[in-house]
Amino acid sequence: MRRIPFWPQTRTGWWATAMMAVFGGMFLINGILMNVNVSALWWMNAILPYYGIAMIACMLAGSITGVVAWRRAHDTSFAVVVTMLPLVGLILLIIGEFAFPH
Numbered sequence: 001m002r003r004i005p006f007w008p009q010t011r012t013g014w015w016a017t018a019m020m021a022v023f024g025g026m027f028l029i030n031g032i033l034m035n036v037n038v039s040a041l042w043w044m045n046a047i048l049p050y051y052g053i054a055m056i057a058c059m060l061a062g063s064i065t066g067v068v069a070w071r072r073a074h075d076t077s078f079a080v081v082v083t084m085l086p087l088v089g090l091i092l093l094i095i096g097e098f099a100f101p102h
Contacts, residue, residue, distance in 0.1 A: 005077045012069035013080040019062030020083045026055040063087035 008014045030051065066083030069075040 006079060008069065008075055008077045008080050010069055010073040010075040012065060012073045013075035013077060016062050016066035016069050016083040017079045019058050019065060020086075023055060023058040023062055023086075026051070026058060030055060059086050063090075 008017050033048075062083050063086050066080050067087065069080050070084065
């Protein structure tokens with residue numbers, strides 16, 4: 001039985017892991033900034049929509065790059081497989097919306 005490495009073995013795998021690390025950092029910053037005073041709400045309308053789009057773009061880019069690293073470069077490391085989990089969750093969410101509309 002072969003051991004599965006933790007860190008990526010290819011350059012594509014490293015890109016996927018880095019993009020998901022950026023997404024994780026942005027997600028934490030977003031959670032912290034949502035708990036600010038009411039007096040600082042000006043930036044929520046001006047900056048937050050673009051920040052959210054950039055955050056989702058990092059998540060999608062990291063997940064899709066993880067799939068490419070897994071399929072084409074045959075990178076089976078744990079970090080690359082974890083980068084694909086948000087994409088799997090998104091696909092299941094979309095399937096659930098079509099299967100059980102509300």
